[in-house]
Amino acid sequence: MRFYEYESKALFRRHRLPLGPGQRVNSAAEARQAFGEIGGPVVLKSQVLSGGRMKAGAVKFAESADEAAEHFQSIMPIVVQGESARSVLVERKSAVAQEYFVAITWDGRAKKPVLVFSDMGGIDIEEVAETHPEHVSKTHFSSILPLSPRIAKEAVGAAGVTGAALNRLTPIVFELMKIFLAYDLTLAEINPLARLEDGSFVVLDGHVDMEAEARGNHKKLLEELGIGEDETRQARPPTDFELAGARVNAVDHRGVAGNVVEFDGNLGLVIGAGGGSLTLFDAVRQHGGRPANYCEIGGNPSVKKAEALTQLILSKPGVEKLAVMMNVVSNTRVDIVARGVIKGCIAAGRDPAETIAIFRIPGSWEDEGFKILRKYGVEYCDRSVSMHDAAGRAVAKIS
Amino acid sequence: MSILISKDTKFIIQGITGREAVNLTRENLDYGARIVGGVTPGRAGRDVYGVPVYDCVRDVVRKEGSLDGSVVSVPPKFTRDAVFEALENRIRLVVVVTENVPRREVAQMVELATLRGARIIGPNCLGIISPDEAKMGGVGGPAANTRQAYTKGNIGVMSRSGGMTTEIASTLTAAGLGQSTCVSIGGDAIVGTSYAELMPLFEADPETRAIAIYSEPGGRMEAELAEWIQANNSRLPVVAFMAGRFMDEMKGMRFGHAGTIVEGKEDTTAEKIKRMEQAGISVAERIEEIPRLLEKRLAEVK
Amino acid sequence: MPGLFIDVKVDPEVAKDAGIAAKLEEVCPVGIFVAAASGVEIDEQNLDECVLCDLCIEAAPKNGVRVIKLYES
Numbered sequence: 001m002r003f004y005e006y007e008s009k010a011l012f013r014r015h016r017l018p019l020g021p022g023q024r025v026n027s028a029a030e031a032r033q034a035f036g037e038i039g040g041p042v043v044l045k046s047q048v049l050s051g052g053r054m055k056a057g058a059v060k061f062a063e064s065a066d067e068a069a070e071h072f073q074s075i076m077p078i079v080v081q082g083e084s085a086r087s088v089l090v091e092r093k094s095a096v097a098q099e100y101f102v103a104i105t106w107d108g109r110a111k112k113p114v115l116v117f118s119d120m121g122g123i124d125i126e127e128v129a130e131t132h133p134e135h136v137s138k139t140h141f142s143s144i145l146p147l148s149p150r151i152a153k154e155a156v157g158a159a160g161v162t163g164a165a166l167n168r169l170t171p172i173v174f175e176l177m178k179i180f181l182a183y184d185l186t187l188a189e190i191n192p193l194a195r196l197e198d199g200s201f202v203v204l205d206g207h208v209d210m211e212a213e214a215r216g217n218h219k220k221l222l223e224e225l226g227i228g229e230d231e232t233r234q235a236r237p238p239t240d241f242e243l244a245g246a247r248v249n250a251v252d253h254r255g256v257a258g259n260v261v262e263f264d265g266n267l268g269l270v271i272g273a274g275g276g277s278l279t280l281f282d283a284v285r286q287h288g289g290r291p292a293n294y295c296e297i298g299g300n301p302s303v304k305k306a307e308a309l310t311q312l313i314l315s316k317p318g319v320e321k322l323a324v325m326m327n328v329v330s331n332t333r334v335d336i337v338a339r340g341v342i343k344g345c346i347a348a349g350r351d352p353a354e355t356i357a358i359f360r361i362p363g364s365w366e367d368e369g370f371k372i373l374r375k376y377g378v379e380y381c382d383r384s385v386s387m388h389d390a391a392g393r394a395v396a397k398i399s
Numbered sequence: 400m401s402i403l404i405s406k407d408t409k410f411i412i413q414g415i416t417g418r419e420a421v422n423l424t425r426e427n428l429d430y431g432a433r434i435v436g437g438v439t440p441g442r443a444g445r446d447v448y449g450v451p452v453y454d455c456v457r458d459v460v461r462k463e464g465s466l467d468g469s470v471v472s473v474p475p476k477f478t479r480d481a482v483f484e485a486l487e488n489r490i491r492l493v494v495v496v497t498e499n500v501p502r503r504e505v506a507q508m509v510e511l512a513t514l515r516g517a518r519i520i521g522p523n524c525l526g527i528i529s530p531d532e533a534k535m536g537g538v539g540g541p542a543a544n545t546r547q548a549y550t551k552g553n554i555g556v557m558s559r560s561g562g563m564t565t566e567i568a569s570t571l572t573a574a575g576l577g578q579s580t581c582v583s584i585g586g587d588a589i590v591g592t593s594y595a596e597l598m599p600l601f602e603a604d605p606e607t608r609a610i611a612i613y614s615e616p617g618g619r620m621e622a623e624l625a626e627w628i629q630a631n632n633s634r635l636p637v638v639a640f641m642a643g644r645f646m647d648e649m650k651g652m653r654f655g656h657a658g659t660i661v662e663g664k665e666d667t668t669a670e671k672i673k674r675m676e677q678a679g680i681s682v683a684e685r686i687e688e689i690p691r692l693l694e695k696r697l698a699e700v701k
Numbered sequence: 702m703p704g705l706f707i708d709v710k711v712d713p714e715v716a717k718d719a720g721i722a723a724k725l726e727e728v729c730p731v732g733i734f735v736a737a738a739s740g741v742e743i744d745e746q747n748l749d750e751c752v753l754c755d756l757c758i759e760a761a762p763k764n765g766v767r768v769i770k771l772y773e774s
């Protein structure tokens with residue numbers, strides 16, 4: 001879950017990382033006032049989660065209060081990669097001598113945090129790594145041994161930095177390592193980290209990503225930063241349909257009927273589990289089908305949950321039929337899902353036999369499940385029909 | 400032969416009195432597993448299907464002597480500590496079933512395991528099965544279902560998806576291809592044991608003659624496998640099924656496992672397929688193509 | 702009202718027994734039995750959640766509880 005720049009900086013500030021004066025503003029009048037309080041040239045930055053603000057023209061410099069107000073008006077409406085600005089951050093414009101890059105993330109292969117440092121900040125780090133590999137250092141560190149500043153020192157030094165800069169950078173980088181582990185982050189980045197003409201350092205831009213699974217461990221911080229529990233911070237904000245899907249999953253604690261994502265097709269999908277859903281969604285598309293949604297059921301959801309999910313999908317305008325498909329199941333029960341989807345159809349005022357294009361869930365309790373499906377005249381198949389072919393049958397029924 | 404587990408593997412279930420763990424205990428016992436104890440703090444003296452419950456792993460060791468493995472099925476909050484407890488009691492194979500364990504804690508578990516010379520499978524996995532020998536974890540479900548899907552043979556299976564482990568095994572079984580050992584390795588961004596890390600075990604297992612894997616977008620695991628195969632000149636033909644091809648068009652959305660968040664170019668299915676094919680891995684478009692591709696590759700080896 | 706798929710019938714004599722009522726409430730994993738002052742009651746909301754585990758049948762005297770699969774008739 002990504003933090004906005006102003007939230008990332010609020011977190012940095014708590015840890016005394018060097019930050020210049022700045023304010024978040026929501027109106028031209030506030031922008032004008034912020035200019036006065038900061039006293040001098042400022043930079044105005046659109047607060048969006050996606051990158052590419054600079055290119056989109058959503059970052060501007062102002063020399064006067066009037067100009068700050070004007071820029072606020074022009075920045076706010078700019079949509080950056082499909083995302084509208086939440087507010088504008090006004091900060092003092094600094095006289096920069098050099099820019100550095102520092103980021104910490106997880107390396108799934110080494111299974112350790114990796115610290116990436118460069119004395120060529122401000123530009124695309126991938127590019128720097130290719131063209132100037134000697135200016136980029138990558139340093140893994142332990143997540144169980146006590147953290148020590150020497151790791152930060154070595155990382156900074158390995159990028160070719162020495163002298164006073166090395167000694168001033170080390171504690172900043174070390175602090176970021178601590179922040180990374182303390183808050184279950186998946187990314188902690190400062191770019192650029194600037195050395196000013198007077199030799200001091202300041203964080204110009206930075207952002208952090210917190211692992212969604214760990215949100216529960218950091219409730220207090222999130223509350224203090226004003227990050228709501230329903231903010232998913234995905235590539236795009238959740239639709240009403242997706243939020244309703246999340247509520248379905250919260251009906252009870254039995255199993256999962258979640259990860260509902262909306263698409264604009266006509267074939268509703270009740271599919272699972274994790275890998276099975278990915279496989280089946282591909283299969284539907286390979287047959288030329290147009291899914292109305294993505295979802296994942298698994299872990300033996302209750303009848304009520306499967307029912308509510310079915311009803312929700314059928315409530316979506318344009319959904320003609322439903323395909324109910326999973327890989328061979330072990331702990332999810334075929335009969336329980338069959339009951340749920342049939343109840344869901346009936347609750348939505350639809351005939352299950354007409355509405356369910358195909359039911360392909362083989363595995364545990366399948367005999368009992370197939371009995372139910374026969375009773376309601378629903379077309380079903382067992383494991384002898386592949387996931388791919390089952391998806392094909394569903395698609396064929398629509399077109 | 401098989402890898403990781405056999406009929407003789409002596410193991411425990413941590414969190415044995417939990418709803419899922421009770422099922423899992425029943426299913427494993429029915430499949431012939433040698434479960435010598437379970438652990439749930441405060442429940443010492445009870446039993447689950449005849450398996451005695453203890454408060455601590457240490458108490459099981461005192462009673463039963465050294466242990467080979469443990470299945471950890473406790474809530475996410477307690478998972479790291481449970482794994483530490485297993486490792487510090489000299490257990491060398493820990494299967495972590497629990498979902499939603501934050502990456503930091505997984506990394507910590509794995510790091511301690513490495514220091515102790517132990518292996519973790521998972522988290523967020525269904526465990527390991529060597530057909531007709533034993534299973535450790537929920538893979539395959541009830542024993543009767545497990546026997547229907549899994550049969551003894553020469554194909555090693557590795558999968559990031561628990562459910563797809565069974566779908567693939569079931570497809571192989573239907574085609575007359577049995578399995579040596581199938582490992583559900585877990586779907587998270589960091590897992591205890593990757594495909595490449597299991598390869599040396601399969602390579603050394605005379606019974607394994609080919610490998611089938613399930614793969615999906617996200618992470619570097621397929622790239623790592625491709626590198627391993629090339630660097631070690633592996634004797635084993637590998638066939639991969641790639642799911643989630645649609646995700647290449649949808650960056651940053653969250654589908655499937657936590658590991659599938661597309662973070663960079665090399666994580667896309669297109670990029671992974673390219674890398675795997677370069678390393679000589681056959682990539683199947685559909686699951687039902689796996690048996691045919693395996694047979695073709697096996698015929699080439701002979 | 703029965704569920705769409707499952708109905709559970711308790712013998713009227715058995716239903717009056719407070720001890721059996723308590724036992725039924727305890728054993729059913731999906732909360733179909735409620736031990737009320739007058740004996741056992743059925744929570745109709747949960748009928749279709751029945752997992753066919755037969756624990757209620759084992760907990761009651763012979764033929765005291767019947768679990769009926771409505772989709773078999």
Ligand code: SF4
Pocket residue numbers: 709728729730731732733750751752753754755756757758768
């Ligand atoms: S069979 Fe099991 S789930 Fe069904 S009513 Fe009886 S105790 Fe409850």
